[in-house]
Amino acid sequence: MRVGIPKELKNNENRIAIVPAGVHELVAAGHEVFIEKGGGLGSGISDAEFKDAGAKLLPAAKDVWAKAELVLKVKEPLAEEYPLIRPDHAIFTYFHFAASRELTEAMIATGATCIAYETLATADGKLPLLTPMSEVAGRMAIQEGAKYLEKPMMGRGILLGGVPGVEAGNVVILGGGVVGANAAKVAAGLGANVFILDVNLDRLRYLADIMPANVHTLMSNIVNIREMVKLADLLIGAVLLPGGRAPVLVPRGYLKTMKPGAVIVDVAVDQGGCVETCRPTTHSDPTFVIDGVVHYCVANMPGAVGRTSTYALTNATQPWAVLIAGLGAKEAIRRRREVALGANIVGGKVTHQAVAQTFKLAYTPVEQALGKAPAK
Numbered sequence: 001m002r003v004g005i006p007k008e009l010k011n012n013e014n015r016i017a018i019v020p021a022g023v024h025e026l027v028a029a030g031h032e033v034f035i036e037k038g039g040g041l042g043s044g045i046s047d048a049e050f051k052d053a054g055a056k057l058l059p060a061a062k063d064v065w066a067k068a069e070l071v072l073k074v075k076e077p078l079a080e081e082y083p084l085i086r087p088d089h090a091i092f093t094y095f096h097f098a099a100s101r102e103l104t105e106a107m108i109a110t111g112a113t114c115i116a117y118e119t120l121a122t123a124d125g126k127l128p129l130l131t132p133m134s135e136v137a138g139r140m141a142i143q144e145g146a147k148y149l150e151k152p153m154m155g156r157g158i159l160l161g162g163v164p165g166v167e168a169g170n171v172v173i174l175g176g177g178v179v180g181a182n183a184a185k186v187a188a189g190l191g192a193n194v195f196i197l198d199v200n201l202d203r204l205r206y207l208a209d210i211m212p213a214n215v216h217t218l219m220s221n222i223v224n225i226r227e228m229v230k231l232a233d234l235l236i237g238a239v240l241l242p243g244g245r246a247p248v249l250v251p252r253g254y255l256k257t258m259k260p261g262a263v264i265v266d267v268a269v270d271q272g273g274c275v276e277t278c279r280p281t282t283h284s285d286p287t288f289v290i291d292g293v294v295h296y297c298v299a300n301m302p303g304a305v306g307r308t309s310t311y312a313l314t315n316a317t318q319p320w321a322v323l324i325a326g327l328g329a330k331e332a333i334r335r336r337r338e339v340a341l342g343a344n345i346v347g348g349k350v351t352h353q354a355v356a357q358t359f360k361l362a363y364t365p366v367e368q369a370l371g372k373a374p375a376k
Contacts, residue, residue: 001031001032001070001325001326001328002031002032002034002067002069002070003026003031003032003068003069003071003072003321003325004033004034004035004064004065004067004068004069004070004071004072005017005018005033005034005035005036005071005072005073006036006039006061006064006065006071006073006081007036007038007061008039008042008073008074008075008303009061009078009081010075010078010299010300010303011282011283011284011300012282012283012300012303012304013042013075013306014042014043014303014304014306014307014309014310015042015074015075015302015303015306015309015310015313016039016040016043016045016074016306016310017073017074017092017093017313017314017321018035018072018318018321019040019043019310019311019318020045020050020052020053021053021318022314022318022321023035023050023053023054023055024053024054025322026321026322026325027053027054027055028054029322029325029326031325032056032067033054033055033056034055034056034057034058034063034064034067034068035047035050035055035056035057035058035064036057036058036059036060036061037057037059042303042306043307043309043310043311044306044307061081061084062084065081065085065086065089066084068089069088069090070089070090070092070321070324070325070329071090071093072092072093072317072321073091073092073093074094074303074310074313075093075094075303076093076094076096076100076103077091077093077103077106077107079102079106082106082109082110085107085110085112086111087110087111087112087347088112089110089112089113090113090324090328090329091107091112091113091115092115092117092317092321092324092329093116093117094116094117094118094270095114095117095118095344096116096118096271097114097116097243097344097352097355098243098244098245098271098272098358099269099270099272099280099299104345104350104355104359104361107345108345108348108349108350109348111347111348113329113330113333113343113345113346113347114343114344114345114346115324115329115333115339115342115343116243116342116343116344116352117129117130117342118130118242118243118270119242119243119342119344119352119354120338120339120341120342121242121338121341122338123337123338128316129313129317129320130178130240130242131178132309132312132313132315132316133302133309133312133313134177134178134179134182134267135178135179135182135312136301136302136305136308136312137179137182137267137301138178138179138181138182138183138236138238138267139182139183139185140301140302140304140305141179141183141236141238141267142160142171142183142186142187142190142234142236143186144265144286144296144298144301145160145171145234145263145265146190146234148263148265148287148294148296149169149233149234149261149263153287154261154287154289154294155261155262155263155294156233156259156260156261156262156263158233158234158261160187160191160192160233160234161190161191161192162191168191168192168193168214169192169193169233169234170193170195170231170232170233170234171183171184171187171192171193171194171195171232171233171234171235172195172197172228172229172232172235172236173187173196173197173236173238174197174220174235174236174238174239174249174250174274175196175197175198175220175236175237175238175239175240175268175274176197176200176203176217176238177198177203177238177240179236179238179240180196180198180236180238181196181207183238183267184196184207184215185211187215188211188214188215192214192234193214193216194211194214194215194216195215195216195217195218195231196211196215196216196217196218197217197218197219197220197224197225197228198220199219199220199221201219204217204218204219205217220249225249225250226254226257229250229254229257229258230257230258232258232259232262233259233263234262234263234264234265235250235262235263235265236264236265236266236267237249237250237264237265237266237268237269237273237274237275237278238267238268239268239274240268240271241271241354242354243344243353243355244354244355244357244358245271245272245358246271246272246273246274247274248273248274248276250264250274250275250276251276252276252277252290252291255277255290255291255292255293256291258291258292258293260292260293261292261293261294262293262294263293263294263295263296264277264278264294264295264296264297265296265297266278266295266296266297267301269281269297269299270299273297275295277290277291277293277295278295278297279297280297280298280299281295281296281297281298281299282298282299283298283300283303283304286298320338320339323336324339330346331373333346333366333370334367334370334373340366340367343366343369346366346369346370347369347370347371349362349364349368349369350363350364351363351365351366351369
């Protein structure tokens with residue numbers, strides 16, 4: 001199969017969807033790999049390294065899309081890429097369709113097969129391709145939040161860990177999954193007072209067992225959220241509904257109860273955000289202020305640490321890319337339930353229920369969208 005990896009176009013997106021070891025593996029399996037020149041520079045990977053691994057370097061994204069049957073990306077295609085997408089393309093990337101009707105309708109119109117990293121799931125319900133970037137985003141949420149709490153950044157002037165004789169800052173985390181747990185670890189390590197809210201009591205028990213003494217667990221409900229928002233110096237949005245829009249847990253009215261200069265980092269922005277006032281921002285213009293509260297809502301947070309993120313991501317995605325390239329996208333969907341769960345749009349039909357429900361679109365079971373398997 002012809003596998004293409006174009007350079008990412010999103011603002012300050014430094015990741016790339018493959019590393020030299022991945023190129024070597026695909027080429028050894030008999031596939032051709034086409035990479036846009038300069039695509040790996042943001043991750044510290046030179047064109048020469050890709051070439052030595054067996055990749056063919058092409059001068060522009062349009063050349064990569066023209067050659068490829070399977071396109072590997074990190075982030076969803078942007079508007080300038082839509083005209084390059086053909087019905088025979090299979091695209092394997094983070095789509096986060098529920099955050100964008102425009103993207104969803106554009107991919108439907110292309111007729112391409114869209115397999116989303118974030119909904120590919122194993123039999124035990126784990127999301128193996130979302131986990132590594134959730135780990136990065138959770139840790140970065142505290143790093144960025146701590147920075148924007150500084151007074152020159154319009155924050156409260158708070159040092160999260162405090163110092164002897166001065167109380168530590170309060171970090172409130174909505175969601176105890178991978179993002180929330182990683183945020184809590186970093187915040188606790190800095191010495192902050194940390195509160196994690198989640199609706200899953202078993203998860204809260206687990207977190208209470210493994211976290212240090214300065215991490216406290218609370219059941220997520222309207223009363224507790226309202227009270228914790230008032231307490232927060234730094235509020236982290238870390239909720240996830242796989243494939244669907246994140247629930248709004250913090251309506252705008254709650255902001256008036258927050259401390260002036262408090263900071264919100266809404267990691268759920270990729271899925272629409274769990275704070276009503278959230279809107280996607282970029283690394284070059286990451287924050288805005290509403291009702292005296294600083295909002296950091298960058299939609300590709302891990303892109304800022306491209307080298308770490310690229311290697312963490314491809315450790316997880318590479319085996320699945322090899323599988324899809326080897327079987328072909330549609331056959332991989334037929335044979336592997338995990339890949340079928342990742343298939344969000346196939347042949348112009350929405351094949352993921354959460355995406356269909358978000359935009360009130362028709363849902364087609366993936367088996368129906370695929371049609372009959374070709375005769376052998």
